[in-house]
Amino acid sequence: MLRNVKYSNPETIADAVALLGEYGEDAVVISGGQSLMPMLRQRLADYELIVDINEIEDQDFVTVDGDDLRIGCLVRHADVANSDTVAEHCEMLAEMAAEIGDTQVRNRGTLCGAIAHADPAGDPPVVAAALDAEITSQGPDGEQTYDGSTFFHGFYETALGKNEIITEVSIPVVESPRGAAYQKYEPSAGAYPTATVAAVVELDGDVVTDATLVTGAIEPGPTPMPDAESHLEGETLTEALVTETAEQVGDGSDPMEDSDGSVEFKREITKTLAKRALVTAIDRAGGNIE
Ligand SMILES: Cc1cc2nc3c(=O)[nH]c(=O)nc-3n(C[C@H](O)[C@H](O)[C@H](O)COP(=O)(O)OP(=O)(O)OC[C@H]3O[C@@H](n4cnc5c(N)ncnc54)[C@H](O)[C@@H]3O)c2cc1C
CATH class of the missing domain: 3.30.390.50 (CO dehydrogenase flavoprotein, C-terminal domain)
Structure with a gap:
């Protein structure tokens, strides 16, 4: 069972970042909840405030911009797996997403959440590292970008700064040769x-x-x-x-x-x-x- 915890669902990334700043280590972002909720239920993590980013508009985009495939922070694994745009521009990403967990996990879990979580057995971190994805975040110091090839630092550790939220992942389009x-x-x-x-x-x-x-x-x-x-x-x-x-x-x-x-x-x-x-x-x- 979850212990009592406050819940907030801000309407903008800026408001979410402000809440993280206010509560510091006592607050946590939730996107798909597929890794966070089991941790909270098992009391492996404990927070005063959950900052739910699911109500923030326009974060579920999958789009090609020049040579990059851009994926917003509310794009679910199932969206990646079923997207014709992803299949056409980065087949590896689509095939990876299609094999994550089960239907529930794919319907709720997000690509950006999995990258932030950096589970050693997670699939998205491996693909983000191999393709040297650009990982963009918003935080107290504004926008930051990270290279996928150097973002992951071992067990659940990444280069993501304190109180930063990953807003999108951009992957170079993969095409022959x-x-x-x-x-x-x-x-x-x-x-x-x-x-x-x-x-x-x-x-x-x-x-x-x-x-x-x-x-x-x-x-x-x-x-x-x-x-x-x-x-x-x-x-x-x-x-x-x-x-x-x-x-x-x-x-x-x-x-x-x-x-x-x-x-x-x-x-x-x-x-x-x-x-x-x-x-x-x-x-x-x-x-x-x-
Ligand atoms: C039964 C089961 C099987 C699974 N099997 C697999 C598998 O085979 N392969 C695999 O890769 N994964 C698997 N997963 C994990 C799944 O892919 C999760 O979706 C993923 O790890 C986390 O994504 P999420 O959106 O659910 O993040 P959440 O659970 O919401 O959050 C996870 C962590 O990331 C942080 N976070 C989330 N979103 C952001 C963001 N935008 N910016 C900054 N921090 C953020 C949270 O604060 C939290 O610390 C499985 C999960 C379950 C429950």
């Missing part, structure tokens, strides 16, 4: 993943000019794999190259052992996911693996 894909292993339907991999590649013909490989769920936050990326970059695509790179992703990882599996199990799963993600990303980029 760039391709991106996301793969995850979940122990049962609707459960958080045990291991995930996001792959982004850019090609010049059959040569890889740029690669980003990020693992998720096995370490405290999204984890880039620079050695595996270097192994791929500048090389001509072959089946052997893709397999070796995927193996490097697994071998180069440092998984946490827990009830979901041993270090070795997670490394092996990660290799398989990396290979699948790479093959799909290369295909989407328009490449052929010999």
Whole structure:
């Protein structure tokens, strides 16, 4: 059961930020509530005031602006999964959102909330890191922007400043000769993943000019794999190259052992996911693996 807590549903981001400033660490933002409510019910967190941002108008946009796909802070996972705009401009994001939790979680949970929450097993942080999304917030010092590749600092920690609210996430449009894909292993339907991999590649013909490989769920936050990326970059695509790179992703990882599996199990799963993600990303980029 929840303890008594005050509730406010401001009509603007500025009013929400002001309330956070007034109550300091005793206030918390709620968007989808899919992570916050379980924490409050289990008394893992305790606040005097809940600042509900769901009544704020015009924050549920999904729009393409130049080379960027912009997603507002009240866009739900289901909206991302079902959006033709997202499917056309960043297929990886749509496929990731479609596999989050269950129907209720997808209908209420928000992309921006998941990025703010930075659950080590969360899917959106991995994709935001791999695509180097631009994360925009409003706070006491006005608007701030953060790079997705450096935003996540491990277990539920981010670069987000005190009393800041993420207002939107902007993702560079992915189109050939760039391709991106996301793969995850979940122990049962609707459960958080045990291991995930996001792959982004850019090609010049059959040569890889740029690669980003990020693992998720096995370490405290999204984890880039620079050695595996270097192994791929500048090389001509072959089946052997893709397999070796995927193996490097697994071998180069440092998984946490827990009830979901041993270090070795997670490394092996990660290799398989990396290979699948790479093959799909290369295909989407328009490449052929010999
Ligand atoms: C049964 C279950 C299964 C799930 N499975 C998965 C899964 O497979 N993969 C996955 O990625 N996630 C999963 N989730 C989590 C889900 O994706 C949540 O939606 C997400 O973690 C948080 O988004 P939210 O909008 O619900 O945030 P909330 O629960 O409202 O808030 C979470 C935290 O983020 C902060 N916050 C929220 N919005 C903002 C904002 N705009 N700016 C600043 N801070 C903000 C809150 O203050 C709070 O600290 C699951 C949840 C449940 C209950």
